Amino acid sequence: MSPLRFALAATLAGPLLFGGIAAATDWEVHADAEVVEVVTTDAGGAKRKTKVWMAVLDGEAYIRTGGSTWGQNVERDANVRILAGSEGYDLRAEFVTDDAARERITKAFRAKYGWFDRLVSPIRGGRPKIMRLVDRGDE
Numbered sequence: 001m002s003p004l005r006f007a008l009a010a011t012l013a014g015p016l017l018f019g020g021i022a023a024a025t026d027w028e029v030h031a032d033a034e035v036v037e038v039v040t041t042d043a044g045g046a047k048r049k050t051k052v053w054m055a056v057l058d059g060e061a062y063i064r065t066g067g068s069t070w071g072q073n074v075e076r077d078a079n080v081r082i083l084a085g086s087e088g089y090d091l092r093a094e095f096v097t098d099d100a101a102r103e104r105i106t107k108a109f110r111a112k113y114g115w116f117d118r119l120v121s122p123i124r125g126g127r128p129k130i131m132r133l134v135d136r137g138d139e
Contacts, residue, residue, distance in 0.1 A: 025061070025089055025091075025133075025135055026059075027056045027059060027060065027061040027133075028056060028059065030054070030056070030061070030084040030085065030087075031056040033054065033084055033085065034053075035051045035052060035053060035054070036051070036052060036054045036063070036082050036083060036084040037049050037050065037051055037052070037082070037083040037084075038050050038052050038063060038070060038080050038081070038082055038083075039080060039081035039082075039083065040070045040073035040074055040077070040080055041073055041076075041077050041079075042069070042073055043073075043076065048069065048070055048073060049083075050068070050070040052064075052065065052070075053109065053112075053113060053117075054082075054084075054133075055105060055108040055109045055112050056108070057104060057105055057108040060132055060133070061082075061132070061133040062096070062105050062108070062109075062130055062131065062132055062133070063082075063093070063130075063131050063133065064105075064109070064128045064129060064130040064131065065128060065129050066128050066129070071129050074093045074129070074131060075129075078092045078093050078094065079091075079092055079136070080092070080093050080133075082133060089133075089135075090136055091133045091134060091135060091136060092133075092134045092135075092136050093131035093132070093133060093134075094131060094132045094134055095129060095130070095131055096130040096131065096132055102130055105130055106130075
């Protein structure tokens with residue numbers, strides 16, 4: 001193989017062989033988890049770990065909050081870590097603003113958490129912050 005072809009092959013295959021491209025997270029394996037932990041960074045730089053509900057819809061994971069400190073942290077810095085079972089995932093949280101999508105996601109939470117979801121809805125407020133969890137490699 002010529003040096004040029006070798007360099008081209010290494011450039012294209014290197015990230016695949018050495019982990020430079022992140023694989024998409026398979027959220028279905030955590031779909032039945034009652035809670036996950038979200039790790040955010042407070043304004044002063046300290047890490048905050050909070051237990052939250054997570055819903056999986058069409059293979060994507062969603063979390064939500066009302067006016068919580070961890071939600072404010074995500075508004076400041078969308079990079080989060082999710083702890084689910086024995087796994088940890090470094091992710092980015094994207095706020096969902098589309099009303100139709102928000103309605104579908106809310107229904108997924110209601111289907112998973114039932115009447116208790118309706119009970120705590122007033123605590124979250126009229127328009128909770130709904131976030132889609134995205135692999136940072138997708139940036």
